[in-house]
Every structure is written in structure tokens, then in C-alpha cells.
Amino acid sequence: MRFTISREKLQEGLAAVTASIPAKTTLPVLANILVEATEKGIRLSGTDLDIAVTTEVAADVETTGAITIPAKKLSEIARELPPAPVRIAAVGEQRITLDCGRSHFKILGLPRDEFPAFPNVKFNESWRIRSGDLIKLISHTSFAVSTEESRPILNGVLWELRPEMMRMVATNGHRLAKMEMPIKSTGAPASDMIVPPKALEQIRRLFPEDEELEIAKGENHLGFRSPFTAVFTRLIEGPYPPYEQVIPKDNNRVAIADRTALTSALRRMTIIASDQTHRIRMSFNAGMLKFSVQTPDLGEANDELAVRYTGDPLDIGFNANYLLEVLRYIPTDEVRLTFKAPERAATLEPEGWADPASYLCLVMPLRLLD
Amino acid sequence: MSVASPPRIAVLPSAVADQIAAGEVVERPSSVVKELIENALDAGASSVDVAIEDGGRQTIRVSDDGCGMSPDDAVLALERHATSKIRSAADLVGVRSFGFRGEALAAMCSVSHLELETAPDDGAGTLVRAAGGAILDVSPIARRRGTTVRISRLFYNAPARLKFLRGSRSEWRAIVEVIGSMALTRRDVRVSVTNDGKPMLSLPASATLRERLAAIYGGAFAGRLLDVDDVIGTTHVAGLVERPSDVGTATRRAFLSVNGRAVRDTGIVRAAEAAYRSTIPAGVRPTIFLDVTVAADAVDVNVHPAKAEVRFRDRWPLERAIENAVARALGTFDAGATLGRSHWTFVPPSPPPQALAPVDVEALHPDGPDLEGLFEISNNDTLEPPPSPAAPASAPPPAPTTDVPPLTQLHRTYMLFEHEQGVVLIDQHSAHERVLYERFMGTLERGEAPAQRLLFPMTLHLGPAESEAFERDRELFERLGFEIDGFGGHTLIVRAVPMPHPRFDPERCVRETLAALTGDRDAGVHARHERLAATVACKAAIKGGDLLSPGEMRALYIALRDTKLPAHDVHGRATIVQLTWDEIDRRFGRR
Ligand SMILES: Nc1ncnc2c1ncn2[C@@H]1O[C@H](COP(=O)(O)OP(=O)(O)OP(=O)(O)O)[C@@H](O)[C@H]1O
Ligand SMILES: [Mg+2]
Numbered sequence: 010m011r012f013t014i015s016r017e018k019l020q021e022g023l024a025a026v027t028a029s030i031p032a033k034t035t036l037p038v039l040a041n042i043l044v045e046a047t048e049k050g051i052r053l054s055g056t057d058l059d060i061a062v063t064t065e066v067a068a069d070v071e072t073t074g075a076i077t078i079p080a081k082k083l084s085e086i087a088r089e090l091p092p093a094p095v096r097i098a099a100v101g102e103q104r105i106t107l108d109c110g111r112s113h114f115k116i117l118g119l120p121r122d123e124f125p126a127f128p129n130v131k132f133n134e135s136w137r138i139r140s141g142d143l144i145k146l147i148s149h150t151s152f153a154v155s156t157e158e159s160r161p162i163l164n165g166v167l168w169e170l171r172p173e174m175m176r177m178v179a180t181n182g183h184r185l186a187k188m189e190m191p192i193k194s195t196g197a198p199a200s201d202m203i204v205p206p207k208a209l210e211q212i213r214r215l216f217p218e219d220e221e222l223e224i225a226k227g228e229n230h231l232g233f234r235s236p237f238t239a240v241f242t243r244l245i246e247g248p249y250p251p252y253e254q255v256i257p258k259d260n261n262r263v264a265i266a267d268r269t270a271l272t273s274a275l276r277r278m279t280i281i282a283s284d285q286t287h288r289i290r291m292s293f294n295a296g297m298l299k300f301s302v303q304t305p306d307l308g309e310a311n312d313e314l315a316v317r318y319t320g321d322p323l324d325i326g327f328n329a330n331y332l333l334e335v336l337r338y339i340p341t342d343e344v345r346l347t348f349k350a351p352e353r354a355a356t357l358e359p360e361g362w363a364d365p366a367s368y369l370c371l372v373m374p375l376r377l378l379d
Numbered sequence: 380m381s382v383a384s385p386p387r388i389a390v391l392p393s394a395v396a397d398q399i400a401a402g403e404v405v406e407r408p409s410s411v412v413k414e415l416i417e418n419a420l421d422a423g424a425s426s427v428d429v430a431i432e433d434g435g436r437q438t439i440r441v442s443d444d445g446c447g448m449s450p451d452d453a454v455l456a457l458e459r460h461a462t463s464k465i466r467s468a469a470d471l472v473g474v475r476s477f478g479f480r481g482e483a484l485a486a487m488c489s490v491s492h493l494e495l496e497t498a499p500d501d502g503a504g505t506l507v508r509a510a511g512g513a514i515l516d517v518s519p520i521a522r523r524r525g526t527t528v529r530i531s532r533l534f535y536n537a538p539a540r541l542k543f544l545r546g547s548r549s550e551w552r553a554i555v556e557v558i559g560s561m562a563l564t565r566r567d568v569r570v571s572v573t574n575d576g577k578p579m580l581s582l583p584a585s586a587t588l589r590e591r592l593a594a595i596y597g598g599a600f601a602g603r604l605l606d607v608d609d610v611i612g613t614t615h616v617a618g619l620v621e622r623p624s625d626v627g628t629a630t631r632r633a634f635l636s637v638n639g640r641a642v643r644d645t646g647i648v649r650a651a652e653a654a655y656r657s658t659i660p661a662g663v664r665p666t667i668f669l670d671v672t673v674a675a676d677a678v679d680v681n682v683h684p685a686k687a688e689v690r691f692r693d694r695w696p697l698e699r700a701i702e703n704a705v706a707r708a709l710g711t712f713d714a715g716a717t718l719g720r721s722h723w724t725f726v727p728p729s730p731p732p733q734a735l736a737p738v739d740v741e742a743l744h745p746d747g748p749d750l751e752g753l754f755e756i757s758n759n760d761t762l763e764p765p766p767s768p769a770a771p772a773s774a775p776p777p778a779p780t781t782d783v784p785p786l787t788q789l790h791r792t793y794m795l796f797e798h799e800q801g802v803v804l805i806d807q808h809s810a811h812e813r814v815l816y817e818r819f820m821g822t823l824e825r826g827e828a829p830a831q832r833l834l835f836p837m838t839l840h841l842g843p844a845e846s847e848a849f850e851r852d853r854e855l856f857e858r859l860g861f862e863i864d865g866f867g868g869h870t871l872i873v874r875a876v877p878m879p880h881p882r883f884d885p886e887r888c889v890r891e892t893l894a895a896l897t898g899d900r901d902a903g904v905h906a907r908h909e910r911l912a913a914t915v916a917c918k919a920a921i922k923g924g925d926l927l928s929p930g931e932m933r934a935l936y937i938a939l940r941d942t943k944l945p946a947h948d949v950h951g952r953a954t955i956v957q958l959t960w961d962e963i964d965r966r967f968g969r970r
Contacts, residue, residue: 159884182834183878250835284934285818286829286878328831328878352832376830376862376875 010074010099012046014066016090016109022053022066023084025215025238030080031057038123041077044097045121046070054127055080056241060208061127062215064238075121078105086114128241130232135225136197138175140235141218142190146177148213149188149338149368151206155181165203165245167252172199178252179206183373184331185252186338190366197224202231203249208242215240256371257354260347262320264293265360268344271298272336274312278302279329281310287330288375293323293348302329325351326377332357335370351377403684404486407544408435408533409553410685411487415528416561417477418484419443421464422526425584426569433575434547435533435554442527447499453507454517456495459485474680477640484528488512490540491533497526511536555579559595560641563634563668566591588619588668600629607669609704613677614697616704618669623655623709623946624953627663634668637678642689647671650698654705657816657909658947667705673697710943786932792923794932801959807927807935809948811920814938815879816949819859819912824905828860830875837873837886844897845869845890852896855911861889879919891918913949 023042031039034057043054048070054063076099086107087095093110099118100106107114147166155163160182167178169189176189208231215238216222223234233240278289283304292299298316303309325348336344341359348355357370405411412429419427422445432438448456455461462481465474487493489512498504504522508515534541544550551574562570562582572580585591593601604619633648634641651667659665677697679690691697784796794805822828841849846869849856856863860877876885892914921927927935939945939954946955964970 157882157884159887180834183831185834252834255834283829285880286831288829326829354832354834371834373832373834376827376832376860 010044010046010076011071011097012051012068013071013094013096014051014068016087016092016095018066018068019090019095020087022051022064023080023087025064026053026055026062027080027084028214029055029057029060029062029211038077038119038125040080041119041124042080042083043075043077043121043124045075046073048073054124056125056127058125059205059243060211061241062211062238063127063241064215066237074099076102076105076118077121077124078116078118082116128227128230128232128243130225130227130230130241132223132225132232132234135223135232135234136195137221137223138192138195139218140212140216140220140222142175142192143222144213144216144218145366146175146188146190147209149340150177150179150186151209152334152338153179153181153184153186153370154206157181161245162203162247162249165205166209167249168202168204170197170200170202172197178249180250180252180371183328184335185255185371186335186368187252187256187370188366188368198226200226201247201249202226203245203247204231205242205245208240211240211242255354256369257347257349257356260349260353260356262293262323262348263318264298264346264348265317265343266298266314266346268336268339268342270314271344272333274300274314275329275333275336277312278310279333281308282329283307286375287328288326289329290324290326290377293318293320293325295322320348323348323351324377325355326375327355327372328375331372335372338368338370340364340368404480404482405490405533406685407553408439408550409557411435411439411491411530411533412441412554413557413561413685414478414483414487415439415441415530416558418528419445419526420561420565420568421476421478422446424525424568427571429558429570429572430576431551431554431572431574434545434550436544436547436550438529438531439533440527440529442525444523444525447524447526448497448505449499450505450517450519453495453497453505454514456484457488457493457507457509457514461485475639475675477686479681485512487530487533490537491535492531494529494531495526496520496522496528498522498524500524560634562595563588563591564636564639564641588617588670592619592668604666604668605708607704607708609700609707611700611703612696613674614700615672616669616701617672618667620651620668620705620708621666623658623665623951626655626659626665629666631664632666632668633664636670637689638672638675638680639670640680640686640689643687644689646694646698647701650701651705654702654709657913657949657951658709658944659951669701669705671697671701706943709947710945783933783936786929786936788927788932791926794927794936796936798957801957801961801963804956804958805936805939806923806948806952806954806956807925807932808920808923809950809952809954810935810939810945811880812916812948813942813945813954814935815916815920816912817942817944818879819915820908822860823855823858823908823912827858828877830860830862831878832862832875833873839871839873839886839889841869841871841890841893843869845893848893848896852907852911855907856889859911859915861885863889880921882921882925883919888915888918916949 026042030042034040039057045052045054046068050065051068051070052063052065054061056062090112091110096108098106102120103118105116105118107116146168151166154166157163163181169176169178172194174189174191176187178185178187180186212222212233216233216235220235225232225234229244229246231242231244275289278300279287281302281304282289289300289302292301293316295318296315298314298318300312300314301309335357339357339359341362343360345358345360346355351374354371354373357372359368362368404414408431412431412435416427416429419441422443424443424445426444428442430438430440452463458481460481462479464476464481465479470479484493484495488509492510493508495507495509496504501524502521504520506518506520534544558570558572558580562568566585566588569584570580570582571578580595582591582594585594589601589604592604601619603622603625605622607620608617609615635644635647636642637644647669648667651669652664655665673691677692679692680686682688682690784798787795788807789795789804792807794807794810796803849863849871853863860875861873862875864872864874871889873885873889877883892911895914895918896911946953948954961970
């Protein structure tokens, strides 16, 4: 294997792939990047066995072949190289030479056979989705996944694909985020997939918004592909908990509040809220929302905010952080909150959102003590 | 039956009566030593020399540099009920001197050969010689200011008592006990002791209890003890107590003084020991040295012939005060185990007073805005934060970190930080367990914890023993923040859970806690609370092997620092181990 590549192309390719290289691994080859030289150019790939990223960059290939190179060292070298073409060659199965201007490196790699094979995902049965749509769903929902290991299903984002629409849902069992949007019929099979957020983050990072992504499903893997870059991910095995059942349909108390003002008031309250529970009390009354918080050994705080409220007065407790977090993602200036009772789920939605997508967040209350 | 039988009851000759009375005061050589030293101290001595021969069976001599006596007083002193220390019964209340009965010298004199040399000033003095309670002669002598009393041939005229004396070694040991306790009571007095002419102990006057203990038992022993010093109401409790991690590793010693008087009092000792509960294994007892000062009229010292016991007017608050004072001493980071020999005091800096705003402990919060690990991908340096389409408000300002040292996790099990005098290791599981235990105890004793309602209620299927355990403690689980419905049979539906920290796994916690509590006997309310809090804390705490982020370590450090007993977990293991520079330097051969 021997090829010449511009310093910039090399850096670009490495930047795409190195994020998929695990920081620590017991399998040494996973710390390496697979470099394959073909007639078309070179392909760089990395994986942590859950997720794999591969990208093609243009290069002048003299002889084809493949080898794996320590990812961290190669990236560091590429970063420091002088602006000149880079010549990379494999010497036998495990050695690489790299020349650039007057710089010369010899690096030890590992044979390509040791690199794990990519998941078997066939793109001949693929469907297409605009990357920007996918990214929009990802960035409004994946924050809500659970980071606990106890319920692996909740560690993933549920992606529901239907002929006319798609939806993503994420929850940690205390609060939930759901966004859906209509799509042109893609011919995709209706399917429910639970995707690790790490993979979705790669999608968000690697694909420009206006790119058409080709997506295909294997046995328990999913592949995303643009002309030059592909991401493969393991899917989490379901079933996902029946989230539709817990989304309240009969919340009859409704408040509409200014998102920024509500956020500020909540942030003031969290200063005095308990470090463990962040518990605050919200009292809704016609036209007015009152906040209060009491924390033993610390103190208490009160605040008020004018809101448009319809329904009987309501006292309800929340982990203020859950509300604050959800408010960060509400895309409108005003937010619509609905309630049923102090022990029932509350919802938050954008108010007056002129967008084909619809967005709903749900937060479970905290018990209030009297 | 007109023949009168001889009367069976007769008044004893006074010498015999005195001998019997003497038995109460003078039991064995060590009681002689005790009475003589007390007299010396009452005389204002700043230096006391004790010379013993044959375990006190031959001779006991105690010399002091106190106020001495005039020739008349020297003779009077040997009379029964002759005392200079009180004049009326009313003076007994709050009496400060060791002596007040006027018994001791008379009692000793009646069962031994006694020589009393005394002078109120350097120069002209008096020598009184007596035996079996009778004065043999009184003569003028020249000597330094002070008094020397020499008791020889103790019990020479009381064969029954003589028979009960033990061997000289055993009597010597009893004497050493007495001298030790006097030396601890009055640290300001220089003490020297010889046995059969050999110097055995020489204690310079000391400023502190620790200094005196160092002189008696060695600096290493004294250095490892923790300071107690607390005023609660009118009670002042001061002294030194053993680190929980050291308990059981050496001879246990207990010393207690009340208003400057060494006494035995099991109630107080038990109260002090109660403060160790949950920090040491059951059955081992800590070493304690405590000086208790109470209002003079709160204690009666005249209840025991050898004044070894006292009676308190109101015992309960006193014992609480003692338990609290000791608990507070154990409740500092300083109480952590020390590796190595030197002792140093680590007082974690308390948060600055203006820091009323909560320190940012995002790590132990239910998923704070700073979602650790959500988009954590393999190569962290290339990771930029997820974008927020709605231009979210900026994250809260970083917390003040000045009061938390940089922490490093070792072996996924310990947190390490550097301190002026060494490095400190904290066991993450033990530490977290301690934090949670105290929090849960607070919740159980004082009300309810917040309950986070669940979107998807959990269903638990239990065995019969677990169901029974649940039924017994159901109400306590609810107070801890669980909302659980029985569903008939052995099925539970958990609708709400407490969130003690973001890694909390409520399902596993409930299961394991119930499994651990099966077959528990019915206990008192407090004991049940302790048991449940300890079990839940153990099950809920992060484990060894869990990788902690810097934020989590900082939060744990702060939470631990704010506990009452940070240095020990609920099983009595150390949570904190200190490795001093001294020890490290020594191991590297730098000193
Ligand atoms: N070392 C001494 N120096 C000066 N005076 C002494 C000394 N020893 C005894 N005395 C005097 O002799 C008196 C009698 O002593 P003794 O020990 O018999 O009685 P006490 O100390 O008054 O009471 P107790 O019987 O409770 O000890 C004391 O009150 C004190 O005045
Ligand atoms: Mg006396």
C-alpha cells in the first residue's frame, strides 16, 4: 500500500473518524484506524464495536492495500505536519512510513486482519431521509435519555419510522421528550428502533443538514450513509416501554408563560432548592404563578410570574432542573404547560410554533410535603 | 434460768473500732497511696514523690512540697474526724478538695507504723511517730517546706487484712493504676515514683492532657487520640478519645474525672461509647479520657467510701451531653485513620460564610443540565457540546471550587487529594454510604423525603420473606420517598422513588434491602430506623469500581464533609485514610 494525500484531506478524514475510537480499550486494534487504499482513494475507519464510522477521502493511490495505524499518534502527526503532500506507505503487515516535506516517520501498526468486520447492513434495501430532519429530532430528544445502566432500553432514543411521519422519543423515567414530523413517503418499512445516543451524536456531527442520507437496517444494526461517509450502530433491543399510555390526554389546567421569564424564575429558585432533589413548589392561580422553595439548613425563596392560566388553582412540586432542561429545548418564546393533578404528569410544549414538526415534553412531579 | 449469761454485746475498744473503720478507707497499699497523694494535692503541692517498697507491703512514702502543718496540726491530723477542709455539713456541697472526712490519716495510722514529717516553711518542722493508732513521740526537726508521710508494715496488727494482701507485683500494679489516675487528674503536678529504689515513672508538670498521656504511654499513643471539647448547657466535656479505626488495636483504657475528681461511672462511659455506634464493630470498646465539669451542686461526691463514685442530680442530660461531645469529636475528618506515625490535624476548611448559594454538586443531582455521559463519545477532545436549536440560556456559572481540593480517583475505588501534611484517601463507597445513611436517618426521624413520581411504575415480585419485611417497614419506605402499592400476593407496584443521587437504581435498592431485612426481629423504633437507613444506604451508594467524574468526586467530598461522622462508614470501617509526608518521607529513606 502506498499513496500520497494532501495534508488537509488527511486531517479532514481523521477528524471524521477519530471520534469513534474508544479512549480506553482492552482490544488494542480498536485504538487504531483502518486505512484502506483503493483505486478511488483511501478509506479511513474506526470503531468501538458499538459504533463504526468510515469515510472516504481523495488521494493519489500508487499501490492498493490496507493496514491499521494508531489513531492518536496519526492524528497528532497530521496536526503538526508542514503544508506539503503526505506520502504514506505500508512496509509489510505492521509498519508504516510517513513522509511530508523533510519530515519522516516510521510507525508500528497492526495487520488489517485484526480489525473487526463492519456490521452486515445492506444498502440495497435502503431508504432516504434528509439529514437536517433527522438532526432536528435528535437534538430535541436525545438529551432526555437515561444515563443509568439499570434500564438499558432507556439509554437509547426510540426512533419510530412510519410511511408518512417519523418520531423520536427519549426518557429516563422521570421526564420524556418526543418530537415528530411528517416525511415524504420513503418506501421505508415501518419500524421501531432504539438507537444509542452516541450514534445519533455522530450523525449530528458528521452529516451536513442538507444532505440526503441513505439508511438501511441489518439484523440488529443500523447504517447511515452519504456519498463519502457512513456510520453504523448497534441497536438496543426492545421493546421500548409503552410511552403513549403515559402521555396525558386529559390535562385540563393550562398555563402559558414566557419561556425566558419562566427560566429566570426557576433558576433563581434553584439557588435555594435542595442539592439532592432540586424540589420547588409551583402554585398556579388565575393569572399568576407563584414559586416557593424551602430547604432546611439553607433558607427559603419566593417568586412570582404573570401567566395565562385556566383551570382550578393547583399546587405542584417539581425537580426544577428537569423543567429548566426541557425549557432549553422549547423552540418558541412562549411555552404551554398542562396539568391534571399534583401527582400526575405535566406537559410542556412550544406555544405558537409554526412548524410542521410537533414537540412535547413531559415531566413527572415530585411529592410535595405539607 | 436466773443465771444471767454474760452480755453478748460489748462496746469495742476504740482501737478495734478504728481498725474496722480503717477497712473502709484503707483496703490495700494502693488505697494508702491514693489517700496520701490526695492529701498532698489538697495541700497545694506542685510536686509529689512516691517511694514504694515490696508493693507497698513494706513501706509507702509520699513527699510533697505543699503547705505543711504546724506542730499542733501535725498531731491533730492523726485524730479521727480531724480535717481542715470542711467545717460544717453545708461545706460538703461542691467541696473541691479530695479529702473532707478527716478519716484517712487516722485510719492508716491505726493499722501501720506511721511517720509524719512536716514543715509549713523551710526550716523548723515536726516529726510525729505513731503505731497502731497511738502516737509514740513528737519531735522538732529541720526540713524543707512540705510534708512526708511514711507508712510501714501496713496491717501488721490486722492479720485478717494482711492475709488478703496479694503478692507485691499485684499490689504494685494496683498502685500504678492509682498513680496513673491521679497523674491524669492533676496534669500540672510533677510526679515521680520509685519501686524498691528503682525509678519507675517521672512525669514533668504538663500543660495538657495529651502531653501528660504522652509522658505516661508514649507520644505515638497520645498523638493518635482525638480532641473532645464541648460545652453543652452547664456541662463542659473535654478530653481525648480513640479514633474509631484504632479501637480494638491496643489495650483499652478509660479515665473519667468529674469536677477534677477521678471517678468510675459506667453510665458516662457508656454514653461516650454510644457516640461510636455505627463506627466500630459491636463488642470492642474505645479508649477514652474525659474530664467532665458540671455545676458544683449538680453532683454529690460523698457517696462512696473511697470517693470512687459520685452521684448526679440529673443524669440523663449529662449523658446526652457526653455522647454529643464525643460524637462531635469523631465527626471531623481528623477522625479518619492515619497511616504512619505522626499525627496531624486536618480541619477541612468550612465553606466561606457568603457561600449560601448551593455549591454546584451537579454530579450527585438527578440529571442536572450538565448531562455527564450523554453524548460522551470515545474521544473526548474532539467532542463539542450538543447544539441547542433554541439557543438555550447559558449553563449556570461554575461553582466556587476554592474549598475543595483537586481530587483524583484511584482504582475506581478511592478518591485521593493532597493536603499540607500528607495525602488523604477516601473510600468512595464507604463515604457515599455514610452520606446517605445520615440523610436517610434524618428523613426517617424527621419526616418525609421527596418522592419522584415515575412515568413507568415498576412491578416487583417478591418472595414471602421479602413481602413480610416490606409489610413491616412499609411506612418507613414511604417516608424515605417510595410510593409503593401492594397488589395482592407478593407483587409490589412502585410509583414513586427517592432520588438520592443520579446513579440510584431504585428497583435494585428495594430488592436488595428487602432481602437483607428478611427475618429481622422487631426492634425499637430508633433501631429499626438505623437498620433500614444503613441497609438502604449500603444498597443505594455508589460502589467500588464505579468511575466518578470530577464533579461527582467534588460533590461527594462536600457531602462527606458535611456529615456528622465523615471518617467512618456504617459498618465501622474507615472512610478516610491519611498518609502523612512523614511516613512517605520515611519510606523513601528521606528521614
Ligand atoms: N500532705 C499534707 N500536707 C498538709 N496537710 C495535710 C497533709 N496531709 C494531711 N494534712 C492535714 O491533715 C488533715 C487530715 O487528713 P486526712 O487525710 O486524715 O483527712 P482529710 O484529707 O481532711 O479527709 P479524708 O479523710 O477525706 O481524706 C487534713 O485535713 C489536712 O489538714
Ligand atoms: Mg485526706
